[in-house]
Amino acid sequence: GTMVAVGDVRLDNRAELMSLLRTSLEPGASDIEVVLAVIDDQGESAIARIVGDYAFVVWDPRAQKVLAVRDAFGVKPLFVREASDVVLFSSAVAPLQSSERLDAEFVADFLVGAHGQTERTLWSDVRAVPAAHYARQQGTVRSLRRHWDPAQIQPAALSDAEAVEQFRSLFEEAVASRIEPGVTWAQLSGGVDSSSVVVTAASQGPGTLAGTLTIVDSMGDGDERRYSDAVVARWGLRNEQLSDFWPWQYDGSEAPLTDQPSPLYPFYARDRRVHQLVRNEGARVVLSGFGADHYLAPTLDYITDLAAKGKAATAVRELTEWSVTLRQSFWALSRRQLVEPFLPARMRSGTALFDVPAWVKPSFAERYRMKQRAQYNDGYLGRPGQRVRTQTLANLNALQGWFERWPWGEDVEMRYPFLHRPLVEAVLAMPVSARIKPGLQKWVLRAAVGDRLPDVVRTRRTKGGIDGRILWALEHERTCIDGLLRDSALEAIDAVDVDALRADVDSARRGHTRNNVYLMSALALETWMSVRAGRPLAARRAAQSAA
Known part of the structure; x- marks a missing residue:
């Protein structure tokens, strides 16, 4: 009658959860053992109190019940396939997929950049457990329940000074809880978000960060070295720079088949090089500034x-x-x-x-x-x-659809300080005026971290971009892309008019494009489906060259 659990768990409130237990655990108990003990002791209502990045499945033989739980923002993946007499869970889609039937609703979402807003996957028989939910199966009764709901957060009356102090405290906690000294690196684009993560980590003492990584694109507004170099110089950090990668780039190896398609999938050569670098340096954790734009930057x-x-x-x-x-x-x-x-x-x-x-x-x-x-x-x-x-x-x-799970694999873990649940809850309760003031977004972040940021970063109002590099790659990789469109997987499922798509690509090559996100999404999906079908991109290049 003993409960069992399997999954991937990193807790932010381990001490709080252990204080709930009526019996003690060994000090060296793993985070998933803590989670299992709390649910065993307190029941499934305790799921709402678990804070961190996690995806796990619990089997309770006494109640003949399965619980499959995913964290508030979907940092950790969890998928499910249901059949008439069995339910299967996995952290990846591939082990569950049993049918080649595509989910056209997923394709429709993907083509307009909305693929993270539902539980659908590319395959009709596999679903994601949505972020902030848990799937419950008891006997033949199946249900999906929400364990965290940001819509329930009530506004708080805070002065600007109070908001800044609260943000600073929680952000420092968010960064510190995600660091493993000596094996933690951080992405550093030069933007306010990644720079804030880096300087907050660096302020905790020498050697806290083993290094920083900057992706440089010298084309157009993609070169942000002015900002990243200022952070590196101020804090005396190690910084590795990888320059001028582009989508569909051939690096001597074929494009990898990832578990799922993503809009940035064609940057596989860049991602492979990033993974190689941090892995060879002994990194086990990479901090990211991802997530801040989703709640700290209101529109007009x-x-x-x-x-x-x-x-x-x-x-x-x-x-x-x-x-x-x-x-x-x-x-x-x-x-x-x-x-x-x-x-x-x-x-x-x-x-x-x-x-x-x-x-x-x-x-x-x-x-x-x-x-x-x-x-x-x-x-x-x-x-x-x-x-x-x-x-x-x-x-x-929508966050759950935009995590780049490859190339990190299982040996390097991406962690996201801006997705620390107490921090998000605090910001959502703040007056909107703490997030945006005339002429300046993310005001509370800049005010809380500002004394640690170089002025050139703290006062920055622009963002870098890779649109120029993408448009350049459409021409530079013409052979590869034209080959994809001659054998269009999306046309085969009657989703696109390939002649019209080809005309849009040609227009973009001349610098005229209405929406790069939509165009890149279509080409990324074509690329992924071609690789999965066993039509290697390198072979396309060779065949076209020979012709």
């Missing part, structure tokens, strides 16, 4: 919310400051933030940027409601007065 819809709450003068004043910062017309911003949101839907002009791509077949787009999927993904949701809140909750839900 906060101005719409101000107007809806009767604060029109404040809305106009702040919009004026933003128009100066962004160098955009005040009247154009006013129409977008203060007029159109309050018009009937039929009178809103909308935007062509998030239309369904012309290369998606109309029948596929209509059948799978792709117009609604595109709008949902790009934040056109929430009534005035609630827009920031609604969009932030949607962003947090």
